[in-house]
Amino acid sequence: MTDLLKALMKAAGLARKGRLLSATITAQKGFSPNLPKKRKTAARAKVGHARKASTPSLARPAPGSFIGGEFTCGHGTLSYRLYTPHGSSRRRMPLVVMLHGCSQSALDFAIGTGMNRLADELGFIVLYPQQSQSANLARCWNWHSPDNQARGRGEPATIAALTRHAMALGRANPARIYIAGLSAGGAAAAIAGAAYPDLFVAIGVHSGVAQGQIRSLAAALSAMRGRSASGPSGTLKRPPPTIVFHGDQDRVVHPSNASAFLANLERSKPGPLLSQAFPGTAPRGRDFTRKVYKATSGEILLEEWTVHGSGHGWSGGHAGGSYTDPAGPDASREMLRFFMARRRRSRQQKEAGAATTP
Numbered sequence: 435m436t437d438l439l440k441a442l443m444k445a446a447g448l449a450r451k452g453r454l455l456s457a458t459i460t461a462q463k464g465f466s467p468n469l470p471k472k473r474k475t476a477a478r479a480k481v482g483h484a485r486k487a488s489t490p491s492l493a494r495p496a497p498g499s500f501i502g503g504e505f506t507c508g509h510g511t512l513s514y515r516l517y518t519p520h521g522s523s524r525r526r527m528p529l530v531v532m533l534h535g536c537s538q539s540a541l542d543f544a545i546g547t548g549m550n551r552l553a554d555e556l557g558f559i560v561l562y563p564q565q566s567q568s569a570n571l572a573r574c575w576n577w578h579s580p581d582n583q584a585r586g587r588g589e590p591a592t593i594a595a596l597t598r599h600a601m602a603l604g605r606a607n608p609a610r611i612y613i614a615g616l617s618a619g620g621a622a623a624a625i626a627g628a629a630y631p632d633l634f635v636a637i638g639v640h641s642g643v644a645q646g647q648i649r650s651l652a653a654a655l656s657a658m659r660g661r662s663a664s665g666p667s668g669t670l671k672r673p674p675p676t677i678v679f680h681g682d683q684d685r686v687v688h689p690s691n692a693s694a695f696l697a698n699l700e701r702s703k704p705g706p707l708l709s710q711a712f713p714g715t716a717p718r719g720r721d722f723t724r725k726v727y728k729a730t731s732g733e734i735l736l737e738e739w740t741v742h743g744s745g746h747g748w749s750g751g752h753a754g755g756s757y758t759d760p761a762g763p764d765a766s767r768e769m770l771r772f773f774m775a776r777r778r779r780s781r782q783q784k785e786a787g788a789a790t791t792p
Contacts, residue, residue, distance in 0.1 A: 492602055492603050494518075494523060494603065494604060494605055495516060495518040495603065495604065496518065496523070497518055497519065497521055497522070497523055498518065498519070498520045499517075499518050500515060500516070500517045500518075500544075500550065501515070501516050501518075502515050502540075503516070505592075505595070505599055507592060507595040507596075509587065509589075509591040509592045509595065510569075510588070510589065510591075510592040512563045512564065512565070512592055512593070513540070513564040513566065514540060514562060514596060514600070515540040515544065515561075515562040515564070516559065516561050516600055516603065516604065517544065517549070517553055517559065517560040518559055519550075519553040519554045519559070520554050521554075521557060525557065526605055526606065526607040527557055527558050527559050527604070527605075527607060527610075528558040528559070528606065528607055528610035528612065528773070528774065529558065529561060529597070529600060529601055529604065529607070529610070529611050529612070530549065530553075530559070530560050530561070530612045530613075530614065530770070531561045531563065531593070531597055531600075531611070531612065531613040531614070531623075531634075532560060532561065532562050532614055532615065532619075533563060533575060533593070533616070533618075533619030533620070533623050533626075534562065534564065534565070534573070534619050535617035535618055535619050535620075535641075535757055536572045536573060536574040537572050537573055537574075537756070538573065538616075538619075538755075538756055538757065539564055540564040541562075543562060543616070543619075544560070544562055544755075545752055545754045545755040546757065546758045547616075547751055547752075547755065547758075547765075548751065548766055549766055552766055556770055556774065558770075558774075559600070559606055561596070561597065563593055574618040575589060575615075575618045575619055575622035576588075576589060577589075577618055577643075577654070578621075578649070578651055578654035579650075580649050582622075583625055589622060589626075590622075590625055590626040590629045590630070593613075593622070594626060594629075594633055597613075597633060598633070608778070609635070609779075610773075610774075610776075611633055612634060612635055612636050612637070612638070612773040612776075613626055613637055613638070614637065614638030614639070615639065615640070615642065616640045616641055616642070616748055617640070617642060617686065617687060617757070618642070620638075620641060620643070621643045623637055623639055623642070624639050624642060624643075624644060624645055624673075624676070625645060627673065627674050627676070628645060628671070628674070631673070631674050635674060635773070635776050635778050636674050636675045636676065636677070636772060636776045637673065637674050637675070637676040637677070638676070638677050638678075638765075638769040638772070638773070639678045639679070640678075640748055640749070641679065641680055641681065641684055641686070641687050641746055641747075642678075643658065643687060643691045643694070644691060644694035644695045644697075645698060646694060657688075658686065658687045658688060658691070660688030660690045670698055670702045671702060672699070672702035672704055672735075673698065673699065673702065675734060675735055675736070675737075675772070676699075676735075676736050677736075677738075677739070677768065677769055678692055678695050678736070678737070678738045678739065679739045679749050679765045679768075679769075680692040680739070680740060681741045681743070681744030681745050681746065681747070681759065681762070682743070682744070683743055683744060683745050684744070684746045685745060685746060686746035689740070692738060692740065695736060696736060696738065699727065699735055699736050704729055705729060705730060707727045707728065707729065707735070708727070708728045708730065709727050710725070710728075711723055711725050711726075712724045712725075712726070714763070716749075716750065716761065716762055716763040716764075718760060718761040718762075719761045720741055720742060720743055720744055720749070720759070720761045720762040720763065721741075721742040721743065722739055722741045722742060722763050723739070723740045723742070724737065724738070724739050725737070725738045725739075725740075726738075734772075739763065739765070741762045744759045744762050745759065747762075748765055748766075749763055749765040750763055750764035751766070
């Protein structure tokens with residue numbers, strides 16, 4: 435009887451601590467002192483198996499796979515395509531997010547930009563979010579709406595959440611996440627990149643509109659025609675390093691919009707900017723001018739490509755996709771060069787850099 439009382443008192447103590455399984459087993463042993471220990475082990479093993487089954491881990495896509503899916507978070511729902519390059523499945527690779535333009539799909543954009551081929555060559559994952567026709571009949575990103583222009587709301591928040599989902603799914607390197615887009619997708623990429631600088635290390639914009647005082651579809655159409663809206667008021671936070679492509683014969687988004695990216699950079703008070711211009715000719719005939727804007731430290735903050743004679747299409751893109759200009763310089767390869775040269779510094783590296791700054 436003494437042993438039984440001790441067992442029951444111990445069981446009560448365990449129950450008060452929330453250890454119900456241990457309390458039950460202890461009480462049973464009090465009534466049945468010869469209860470085999472292996473029953474306790476079996477019970478624990480069974481509970482452990484149930485817990486493991488309730489939280490399944492995400493299966494990483496196989497190398498060379500181009501999967502489709504649908505993602506939902508508190509801010510919205512997006513379909514997507516995710517390309518995992520050929521090669522070792524153990525690598526923690528960079529991730530590039532690609533936002534298509536109006537009337538395009540994720541698959542169409544993948545074909546036109548040739549990003550999957552470059553992913554195999556250079557070793558990175560590509561995520562293609564796809565706008566739904568229920569959100570916009572023409573599948574445009576709604577970048578002109580105030581609901582989609584800030585962190586923690588609307589399309590930027592959904593794109594950021596989907597990006598984190600793809601990072602977990604593909605085991606991507608969190609220090610090497612980038613975002614790019616064409617036309618409406620370029621404007622959306624500029625917004626998302628500026629809203630989530632802790633996520634996106636660099637931005638690529640092709641034939642897009644920079645952030646400004648655009649709060650309606652009418653204002654967006656006016657800016658696209660070259661009737662530029664005023665830029666953001668006050669001092670801006672410095673955007674992540676950005677590379678911009680624009681054709682000087684673009685009849686959809688006026689080429690003057692490209693200069694707004696430099697204006698926004700100057701509003702962020704980066705200090706003196708050093709600029710250089712590099713003219714050139716693409717192998718298939720288009721002339722171009724590449725301008726580079728650096729901080730006095732030598733860091734490139736903005737790279738601007740003007741493709742002479744090109745209209746509203748992805749420069750150097752594949753003719754199998756819509757809105758491409760195969761004769762231009764290879765925007766995909768140049769954006770990847772720009773992206774891969776940048777990675778997020780660790781806290782230790784930032785502290786070391788601050789310690790050496792006079």
